[in-house]
Amino acid sequence: MSSQQDQASGRQVFRSGGAIILWWVWVALAVAALIDLALQSHGHDAVVMALVVAAVTGALYACALRPRIIADATGITMENPLREYRVRWGGVESVDAPNALRVRCTPAPGAARGKILNSWAVQSSPRADRTSEMRAKRRGLRQQVPAGYGRYPAEAQAALKRSLAESTARQLDERAKRERAAGAAGGQPEARWAWLSIAAMVVPLVALIVAVLA
Secondary structure (H helix, E strand, O other): OEEEEEOOOOEEEEEOHHHHHHHHHHHHHHHHHHHHHHHHOOOHHHHHHHHHHHHHHHHHHHHHHOOEEEEOOOEEEEEOOOEEEEEEHHHEEEEEOOOEEEEEEOOOOOOOOOOEEEEEEEEOOHHHHHHHHHHHHHHHHHHHOOOOOOOOOHHHHHHHHOOHHHHHHHHHHHHHHHHHHOOOOOOOOEEEEOHHHHHHHHHHHHHHHHHHHO
């Protein structure tokens, strides 16, 4: 997981570092494949292969590059492959990460429970959990070597045991609490379709189907 922060505006961006690496590796492969097709292949088969590359590129853009979480002065925006959600700080009840990072929204008037919004950008996996546990164990072993050296406060030890998804969720949850305490505006979450992302997936796929059937 990677994050960017603008201290002046309070804007933070969280996204999967692995997904970004996957995207740029694919872009390099796709460019090489298209150059090879242009130099060595012609006709219908070349068009089909180029559309296959375009379809995979569109899917990876939507599922790998696009997903991110943006926290700014007024709230949280979660950009998923097909949908985008916006929640004002006053409308955030809590943030946690049992599997994927999720935002619990405050209930609407008359409702028993608020909506739960899940993010594609920050997810927890068994492998990530095991990595966090191993890191915490290694830190614990270091503490036991020389008395008085390598001692970590309890809060730091707890942080070492958390996965990246849990750390991100905790950071956003604490910020939401601070913003609510400061009187941040509330309201129900807003949702809209990610039309550019949808087009990036659908248009090449439809063109591929047409080319194959032609």
